[in-house]
Each structure stands twice: as C-alpha cells, then as structure tokens.
Amino acid sequence: MRELEDLFQERLERLEAGEPLELCLKGLPEQEAGLLKFAAMLRQAPYPERDPARATSQRSSLLDFAARQASPHIEIPELYQEGWEPAWLSWLRERLDWLLSRKAFAGSLAVLVVFSLLFFASLWLGASRLPLRDTSWVRSQEAPAIAEAPLAEVDRPVPGLPAAGGTGADSVADGRRPLVNAAETNAPAQAAAKPGFTAFIPVVSLPLNLNPQTAAIQDIQGIVEVQTSDGKWAAVNRVGTVKAGQRVRTAKLSSATLTFFDGSTAHLGPDSEISVDKLDAQLPQDGFRTIVLTQWVGESEHHIEFRNDRGSLYEVNTPAGSGVARGTTFRVLVTPDLRARFTVIEGKVDVTNLQSTVSVVAGQMTTAMAGRAPNAPHFRVSGEGEVSQIGDIWIIAGQEFQTDENTVIIGNPQVGDLVRVEGHLGSNGERIADVIILLHHAVNNRFTLTGEVTDMGASTWIVAGKTISISTDAVIDDTIVLGSLVRVDGVIAADGALVAESIALAEQAPGLPFNFTGVVQIIDAGAWTISDKIIEIVTDTVTTDGIMEGDLVEVRGWIMDDGSWQASEIKLVHEDEQEFTFIGEVETMDPWLVAGIEFETRDWTVIEPDIKVGDLVRVTGSVLPDGTWVAATIDLIDGDSDLIIVLVGIVESMDPWTINGITIVVDENTTFSGDISEGDLVWVEIQLSPDGTWVATSIRAINEEFGQGCLWVSAVVVGVSGDQILLKNWPPIHLDDDIKVEGEIKEDSVITFQICILFDGTIIVGDIIVIFQPVIIIVPAPPAPPPPPPGSNSNGNDNDNRNHNG
Amino acid sequence: MLDLSDAELVKRAQGGDVNAVGALYDRYQARIFRYVQSRVFDGRLAEDLTGEIFMRMVINLPSYRATGAPFASWLYRIARNLVVDHHRKEGNFMSLPIEYVANMHDGRQHNPAPVVERQLEMERIQLALERIDEMQREVIRLRFLVGLSLQEVAETLDKTVAAVKSLQHRGLLALRVALKLQ
Numbered sequence: 001m002r003e004l005e006d007l008f009q010e011r012l013e014r015l016e017a018g019e020p021l022e023l024c025l026k027g028l029p030e031q032e033a034g035l036l037k038f039a040a041m042l043r044q045a046p047y048p049e050r051d052p053a054r055a056t057s058q059r060s061s062l063l064d065f066a067a068r069q070a071s072p073h074i075e076i077p078e079l080y081q082e083g084w085e086p087a088w089l090s091w092l093r094e095r096l097d098w099l100l101s102r103k104a105f106a107g108s109l110a111v112l113v114v115f116s117l118l119f120f121a122s123l124w125l126g127a128s129r130l131p132l133r134d135t136s137w138v139r140s141q142e143a144p145a146i147a148e149a150p151l152a153e154v155d156r157p158v159p160g161l162p163a164a165g166g167t168g169a170d171s172v173a174d175g176r177r178p179l180v181n182a183a184e185t186n187a188p189a190q191a192a193a194k195p196g197f198t199a200f201i202p203v204v205s206l207p208l209n210l211n212p213q214t215a216a217i218q219d220i221q222g223i224v225e226v227q228t229s230d231g232k233w234a235a236v237n238r239v240g241t242v243k244a245g246q247r248v249r250t251a252k253l254s255s256a257t258l259t260f261f262d263g264s265t266a267h268l269g270p271d272s273e274i275s276v277d278k279l280d281a282q283l284p285q286d287g288f289r290t291i292v293l294t295q296w297v298g299e300s301e302h303h304i305e306f307r308n309d310r311g312s313l314y315e316v317n318t319p320a321g322s323g324v325a326r327g328t329t330f331r332v333l334v335t336p337d338l339r340a341r342f343t344v345i346e347g348k349v350d351v352t353n354l355q356s357t358v359s360v361v362a363g364q365m366t367t368a369m370a371g372r373a374p375n376a377p378h379f380r381v382s383g384e385g386e387v388s389q390i391g392d393i394w395i396i397a398g399q400e401f402q403t404d405e406n407t408v409i410i411g412n413p414q415v416g417d418l419v420r421v422e423g424h425l426g427s428n429g430e431r432i433a434d435v436i437i438l439l440h441h442a443v444n445n446r447f448t449l450t451g452e453v454t455d456m457g458a459s460t461w462i463v464a465g466k467t468i469s470i471s472t473d474a475v476i477d478d479t480i481v482l483g484s485l486v487r488v489d490g491v492i493a494a495d496g497a498l499v500a501e502s503i504a505l506a507e508q509a510p511g512l513p514f515n516f517t518g519v520v521q522i523i524d525a526g527a528w529t530i531s532d533k534i535i536e537i538v539t540d541t542v543t544t545d546g547i548m549e550g551d552l553v554e555v556r557g558w559i560m561d562d563g564s565w566q567a568s569e570i571k572l573v574h575e576d577e578q579e580f581t582f583i584g585e586v587e588t589m590d591p592w593l594v595a596g597i598e599f600e601t602r603d604w605t606v607i608e609p610d611i612k613v614g615d616l617v618r619v620t621g622s623v624l625p626d627g628t629w630v631a632a633t634i635d636l637i638d639g640d641s642d643l644i645i646v647l648v649g650i651v652e653s654m655d656p657w658t659i660n661g662i663t664i665v666v667d668e669n670t671t672f673s674g675d676i677s678e679g680d681l682v683w684v685e686i687q688l689s690p691d692g693t694w695v696a697t698s699i700r701a702i703n704e705e706f707g708q709g710c711l712w713v714s715a716v717v718v719g720v721s722g723d724q725i726l727l728k729n730w731p732p733i734h735l736d737d738d739i740k741v742e743g744e745i746k747e748d749s750v751i752t753f754q755i756c757i758l759f760d761g762t763i764i765v766g767d768i769i770v771i772f773q774p775v776i777i778i779v780p781a782p783p784a785p786p787p788p789p790p791g792s793n794s795n796g797n798d799n800d801n802r803n804h805n806g
Numbered sequence: 807m808l809d810l811s812d813a814e815l816v817k818r819a820q821g822g823d824v825n826a827v828g829a830l831y832d833r834y835q836a837r838i839f840r841y842v843q844s845r846v847f848d849g850r851l852a853e854d855l856t857g858e859i860f861m862r863m864v865i866n867l868p869s870y871r872a873t874g875a876p877f878a879s880w881l882y883r884i885a886r887n888l889v890v891d892h893h894r895k896e897g898n899f900m901s902l903p904i905e906y907v908a909n910m911h912d913g914r915q916h917n918p919a920p921v922v923e924r925q926l927e928m929e930r931i932q933l934a935l936e937r938i939d940e941m942q943r944e945v946i947r948l949r950f951l952v953g954l955s956l957q958e959v960a961e962t963l964d965k966t967v968a969a970v971k972s973l974q975h976r977g978l979l980a981l982r983v984a985l986k987l988q
Binding site: 005 | 819824827828831832835836839853856857860861864865887890931946950951953956964971972974975978979981982
C-alpha cells in the first residue's frame with residue numbers, strides 16, 4: 001500500500017509540475033490511474049472567485065490596520081537573530097542540537113540546558129544592557145501609543161478621578177506618601193532620552209521593548225483597561241504598557257500582570273484598580289529602583305526583586321495604609337469599605353498607617369482601616385479540602401475552623417463539597433475562617449428526579465413520592481400543575497433534604513439546560529453577549545432590573561436544538577460568586593490553557609481521559625479571590641466532526657419520509673415535535689451516516705409549537721407576480737414595505753432570507769438577498785455550412801458524422 | 807516586492823513595512839478565500855472571514871518566528887482555527903441552500919447554463935467532501951482546493967508527510983466513492 005501511495009504521489013507531483021496527464025498515467029495500476037485522473041479533475045474544479053472590488057477594499061483596510069499596529073510593535077529580540085550571537089553561544093547551540101538529536105538522552109537534560117541558557121542569556125543581557133546592533137531601528141519600535149504622555153503630565157489631575165498623586169490614600173494615610181515633584185520627574189525624563197534597547201526580562205513570556213519608566217501589562221484575562229493621559233480608558237488586548245501617571249483597572253473575572261523593568265511584578269486580580277504614581281525601575285548596576293503604586297480597590301499580588309541597597313523603594317499605598325518592601329512576595333486586598341489587608345508570602349513588609357508601622361513577615365497578615373493604626377499581625381491559614389461539618393465550627397480537610405459574623409461563606413457549600421478556606425490564627429491558636437468558598441459540589445450531593453407532581457406546597461412539593469424543598473432561587477416552570485410530569489434538578493442538603501434548583505415539565509424541556517456566571521459585555525434588544533457567549537433574550541426571559549454592561553450575572557436557560565442559547569433567567573449575582581463555564585480548544589495542558597484562558601487544576605478536578613492539545617473541551621470551575629481560575633471539570637466535546645445538515649421544507653410523504661423531494665431515513669432515534677402531516681412545513685436535522693444515508697435526528701413542525709426562533713433558508717424563485725414571490729418547494733412570500741430586497745429577483749434567482757416564527761405561528765420574513773442570478777447565455781447560431789465543392793457527394797463524409805455523434 | 811520570498815516578506819512586515827503586508831495579502835488572499843468558502847458554503851461569510859484571517863495575521867506576525875515551518879502553514883492554521891471557531895459559535899450547523907441539496911440528492915439539474923453547471927459541480931464536490939472522514943477531507947481541501955504542497959499540509963495539520971500522503975490517497979478514494987453515490 002505504501003508503495004502505491006508513493007508511486008501515486010510521484011505522479012501527482014509530476015502532474016502538478018505541469019507534465020501532461022497522459023504521460024503521468026503511463027504505467028500506473030488501474031486504480032491509481034483512476035485516482036490521478038480524479039485528482040486532475042479536482043485541481044481544475046471551478047472554484048468560486050472573489051469579488052475583486054471586495055478584495056481591493058479589504059486590502060486597503062488591512063494596510064490601514066497594519067499601519068496602526070506598527071506602533072505598539074512587539075519585537076523579537078535580536079538575541080535570536082542570525083549572525084549576532086557570540087562564538088561561545090554558537091558552540092553551545094551546536095552542542096544543544098547534538099544533544100537534542102539523541103532522543104533517548106535528550107529529554108530532561110536538553111530541557112535543563114535550554115532553560116539554563118535562556119536564564120543566563122537574559123541575566124547577561126540585563127547586566128550588560130547591551131545596545132544592540134541597530135539602535136535607531138529599535139528606537140523606532142518604542143513608544144507604544146498608550147505611553148505617549150509626556151512626563152510633565154504626571155501630576156495632572158484626571159477629569160472625574162482623584163489626581164494620581166493625591167486624594168484617597170493621602171487623605172487617610174500618615175503623610176509619608178511621597179509626592180511627585182519636578183526634581184523627581186527629571187531623572188526619568190533623562191533616562192527616557194537615552195537610546196532605546198530591547199530587554200529580555202526573566203519571567204516574562206514575551207520579550208518586550210521596555211525601559212525603566214514603563215511597565216508591561218501582560219497575562220491579560222477578561223477586560224483590562226489603562227487610563228491614558230487624557231483621562232480616557234482604553235482596553236488592552238494582548239499586551240500593553242503603562243507608566244507613571246497612568247492607571248490600570250480590571251473588570252470582573254479579569255486579571256493582568258504588570259511587569260517592571262527590574263523583573264518585579266504586580267498581578268491584579270478581578271475588579272481591581274491601581275495607579276502608577278512613580279516608576280523608575282532601574283537595574284541594580286544603573287541606580288535605584290523606585291516603584292510607587294496606589295491600589296484603590298481590589299486585589300494584587302506583588303513579587304519584588306530583592307535589592308540590597310537603601311535607596312530602592314517598592315511601595316503600595318492604599319486608602320488605609322501603605323506597604324513597603326525590598327524583596328518579597330505579598331498580597332494586598334482593598335475592600336470597597338476601604339479596609340486593606342496585607343498578606344505576606346515571602347520576606348517582610350512594613351505596613352504603615354497614621355505613623356504607626358507593623359512589620360508583617362512571611363505567613364502573616366494584617367488588616368488596616370482608614371483612620372486607625374494597622375492591626376498587630378497574625379498568622380494566616382488557608383487551604384482547600386472536603387467539608388465534613390458545617391455550623392459554627394466547620395471541619396475542612398479534617399481541620400476545625402471557627403466562624404463568626406465576619407466570616408464570608410460563598411456558594412452555600414454543604415457536607416461533602418470541596419471548598420477553599422482562608423483565615424487566620426486567633427490569640428489562642430484557634431483557626432478562624434475569614435472566607436469559605438465553594439469550589440465544587442460533591443457529585444453525590446446532587447440529584448435529578450423525574451416523576452409526577454402530587455403536591456405543590458409553598459416550600460415543599462412532592463414529586464414521585466419524594467418531598468422536595470423549594471429554594472428561593474429555584475427556577476420553576478409556571479405551567480406545572482398537579483399531575484404534571486416534571487424533572488427536578490437540585491442538591492442534597494446536609495440533613496438529607498432534597499433541595500430543588502430547577503423544576504421543568506419533563507416532556508416540554510425545550511433543550512439542554514445550561515447555567516453559568518459571566519460578565520455582561522453587550523446588551524442588545526434580542527440578544528446579550530455574556531462572557532463571549534451570545535445569549536438570546538425572549539419574552540419569557542426574566543432579568544434583574546438595572547443590569548448593565550460589565551455586570552456579573554448568572555444565566556440559566558436552554559440550549560435549543562438549533563444550537564442557540566436561550567436565557568430563561570438572568571440575574572445579578574454577588575461579585576464573589578464567580579463560577580465559570582466555557583468551551584474552547586486546548587492550547588496547552590501544562591499549564592492548562594483553553595481558548596486563551598489559563599487555569600489551574602487540583603487533585604479533585606475531574607478531567608476526561610485522552611484529552612489532547614487541539615481538542616474542544618468544556619471547562620467548569622470557580623474563580624478564586626486572587627483571580628486564579630480553578631477547574632472543577634474538563635470534558636471533551638465533539639468539534640466540527642458532528643456537523644448537522646438542517647433542512648426546512650414541505651413534507652411530501654411520510655411513508656417513506658420525503659421532504660422537498662429528499663428521501664430521509666427515520667429510525668427509532670428520530671425525535672418528533674408537534675403534529676406533522678403531509679404538506680406541513682418542518683425543520684429537519686439530518687446526520688450523514690458513513691454509508692451515505694441521510695438519517696433524521698429530529699423533525700419539528702414549524703408552527704406555534706416551534707416557539708420563537710429564526711432560521712435562514714435559501715430557495716429558487718420559480719415566478720414573480722406583483723408583490724408575490726413564488727418559490728420552489730416553499731410557500732409564496734408576500735413582499736411588503738418592511739421587507740428589503742438586495743438584488744433583483746427574477747425567475748431562477750436563488751434567494752436567501754431569514755424567517756422568524758412567533759408563538760402564534762405567524763411567520764415573519766426578513767430581508768431578502770439574491771445570492772445567485774441566472775446568467776443568460778445567448779447561443780450564437782451555427783455558421784452556415786460551406787457550399788459543397790462542385791461535383792462532391794451531397795451526403796458528406798460519413799466518417800466525420802460518426803465521429804461527431806459518437 | 808513580488809519576487810521576495812515569504813520569509814523575506816514576513817521579516818519586512820514584522821519590521822513595520824506595510825507594503826510587505828500587502829504583498830502577503832496579494833499572494834494568499836485568493837487561496838485563503840477558496841479554503842474558507844469550501845468550509846462555510848457562504849460567499850459573503852467567506853469574504854468576511856478572509857478579512858478577519860488577515861487581520862489576525864497582522865496581529866500575530868510579531869510573534870511568528872521562522873522555525874522551518876512554511877509561512878503558508880502558519881497562515882492556514884489561523885484560517886483553520888477561525889473557521890472552527892465560527893462553526894463552534896454557530897452551533898456546529900452547516901447551512902446548505904436547500905434547493906441545491908435537493909438537486910444534489912436526486913440528480914436533477916434544472917438550469918443548463920454553464921455557470922450554474924460549474925457551480926453545481928463545485929457544490930457536488932463539497933457535499934461529497936462532507937461525507938468523508940474529517941481529516942481526509944481537510945487534506946483534500948488543502949491539497950487540491952487550496953493548492954498547498956504535501957509538506958505545507960503536514961505542517962498545517964501537525965502531521966508527518968507520510969501520514970498526509972496516506973490521508974490524501976484514502977481521501978481521494980473515499981471522495982470518488984462519495985461522488986458516485988450522489
């Protein structure tokens with residue numbers, strides 16, 4: 001078989017190189033010859049041509065776009081460009097190549113060498129701060145659009161917001177917060193005037209053009225914005241920069257990392273805002289590092305490069321105090337009521353307010369409030385585990401945690417569920433829980449029940465003989481009556497009670513249920529976009545009043561048979577109830593990256609086996625307070641391998657099933673909706689079987705039972721009569737003033753249009769677009785035969801006639 | 807500009823040369839459109855997606871590195887991902903003009919005009935393509951509709967040349983059978 005494939009490929013390549021087909025066919029076995037002819041036919045198949053005007057217009061737009069992109073250009077560092085690396089690096093690279101070619105040996109050693117090489121190269125480049133070969137060329141790549149504000153504007157107040165250098169923190173802090181003055185801004189201005197250079201910063205995934213007066217905004221998730229010098233907020237897409245006088249903020253379920261020139265980083269969690277007050281992050285050999293930030297709200301985590309000098313400063317101001325560190329890792333939380341919590345992971349941080357300073361060391365935290373000195377630090381405790389007891393005393397992962405009125409419990413966790421707990425040690429060593437967050441419902445904590453409703457009380461129902469508690473959040477179909485067959489989904493409470501989350505008529509569930517929490521991005525009349533998902537809004541959709549773009553909402557509804565997501569309820573949720581569900585392609589698995597979203601897994605994360613890079617998966621989980629996304633489940637879902645063909649047409653016969661002249665196989669798996677008779681208009685979903693048969697997976701009558709929905713159809717025009725268009729295998733369409741027509745409709749035109757079906761069965765036709773216009777070809781009359789030569793036979797040449805007919 | 811290799815054009819485009827971006831567009835736009843059209847069955851949509859693919863090309867050019875894989879493969883990966891995204895967002899539905907479907911199925915062709923015949927021939931091939939294995943289909947599309955080389959297809963699909971050769975062979979066999987069944 002392999003030989004035949006090789007032979008076929010050799011001939012195909014000759015054909016593609018321009019050799020005549022006849023020559024390429026010589027000596028080929030019959031089957032391969034047939035395939036080659038087939039391939040030749042495919043190569044000459046009549047491919048659709050582009051509209052030249054459209055292509056030209058698109059090209060013009062593309063070039064404009066490219067020109068705009070040229071400014072914030074991310075450059076490949078010259079470290080990797082040919083002809084520049086020093087001899088020792090070339091030698092090392094050759095040895096590395098050799099190692100990599102030894103498969104059995106390469107493995108971990110090669111990876112170790114690569115990382116070592118990159119590490120030392122980055123250190124070496126950072127230490128020597130080599131001006132690279134063509135600095136003028138590199139300079140031209142600097143100065144991204146958002147970093148254009150002159151340094152003199154550092155203290156300029158921003159309309160509608162407190163001045164970058166004052167208010168907020170100043171009003172409550174102890175006055176030690178430095179102000180930016182002209183002398184201080186002079187140094188960075190001089191530094192900025194130096195020739196630009198490309199820096200490769202350790203721990204940064206992308207090399208960026210930076211200088212000590214700018215910080216990169218990276219690892220962006222969700223909505224991240226930077227405030228420009230004119231006070232406007234501009235969204236940052238993949239990467240951006242920020243400098244002194246600017247602010248960065250994140251929306252719900254969003255996060256970003258600021259990376260400074262010396263390698264220090266500040267990671268912003270969801271719903272956070274930070275201003276860069278002073279920024280001159282010089283490398284140790286070049287001077288002091290000065291980074292002064294003000295965190296107005298939200299959460300941040302700071303990793304600070306250690307500096308063994310007394311002149312460097314890394315300071316995070318908050319409305320309730322300031323934290324100063326030299327080289328450490330710490331977190332800052334600022335709540336809307338202006339309380340600040342400093343938690344130290346490594347090293348030491350001095351927290352100051354009202355001229356009182358406490359030193360917080362690794363493992364400790366302190367809380368500061370406006371107008372008060374910081375609390376004495378106490379040790380923090382956090383972890384994740386299974387709940388085995390709830391109440392005043394919770395037992396999580398076998399450890400006791402006390403709760404009180406200040407404990408925040410998110411997600412109504414029950415015994416058996418997995419939670420994250422964060423807290424601190426009390427004066428007697430007891431563990432006190434500050435927050436308990438549901439991470440994952442225990443599988444055996446949920447139930448699904450289908451049965452007849454025999455009692456409908458205010459707080460409990462009886463379904464299939466079981467007592468069901470009705471929670472206040474339960475979504476209940478209001479058409480359910482006593483005797484209805486219903487499906488109940490819910491959780492099993494700690495006391496064994498069955499608590500319903502949703503109850504729907506079993507035979508009328510319009511599709512698969514969905515439920516997720518996301519950020520509202522676009523609100524339109526008929527559809528909202530929530531966390532990149534388009535959600536249809538119908539008349540029955542219940543929404544909380546006052547929802548605005550940017551709000552965090554919980555959406556429940558049904559995935560309809562046509563693939564659309566229809567909301568039954570959208571409600572505002574508490575900002576801490578941050579659960580997510582999304583679908584995307586697996587980009588990497590260590591760390592996990594799906595659809596551009598990086599998330600973590602835990603021992604308890606349920607991951608479907610055999611998932612690999614490139615697969616389409618559904619991920620569900622929770623967003624931790626620090627912005628970390630933790631997956632609870634990762635399920636493989638089919639990609640585009642299960643394409644379904646949708647037909648809309650007239651039922652011509654039902655035994656066998658024929659729709660619009662097409663014979664459809666109907667088997668025991670085919671589902672039917674509505675009363676269907678011959679002559680009815682139906683919606684059919686068809687799966688192509690491997691043997692070529694067309695098997696209907698569902699047939700639905702298009703009438704009032706179809707419910708609200710729209711679909712696109714295409715049809716051939718068989719006649720036009722006044723304002724009526726007659727279509728093949730389709731009811732006539734009556735044109736009115738509301739229907740716009742793009743193109744000229746005439747007989748044999750192929751048109752496409754959208755129809756929407758209302759609940760009362762009314763069909764509304766949308767705009768009509770002519771997608772194909774018949775071409776009238778005038779066939780010229782055959783030329784008159786030449787007059788026969790004198791004396792010839794009037795019957796002509798018989799052989800010629802046979803050839804033409806043959 | 808026309809005589810420059812892909813690698814040279816890419817390098818210039820990465821350096822901010824807008825004309826190089828234009829040259830890359832000129833070189834690939836027709837084939838990219840053909841590929842997209844073969845997967846979405848909708849000329850207007852294919853036009854839009856083609857434009858978006860080149861936008862993504864511009865956005866991602868700075869991170870593209872010439873590692874030996876042809877630029878064409880990189881570009882077709884962008885195209886492929888975008889089309890997959892599109893199908894995902896649209897709920898995996900493939901919408902075909904109903905009349906063409908009917909014609910394809912029972913073999914009736916009502917309009918003898920050559921233009922229509924050509925279009926129907928293309929539709930016939932596309933419908934038959936939908937009946938064969940997904941990976942074989944992708945190889946056939948990239949090899950014969952788009953005109954990529956075996957090497958380029960292998961890079962695009964992350965497969966070996968030998969695997970692509972095999973998929974091509976089996977795909978052609980399957981496609982021929984599928985066309986005969988229509």
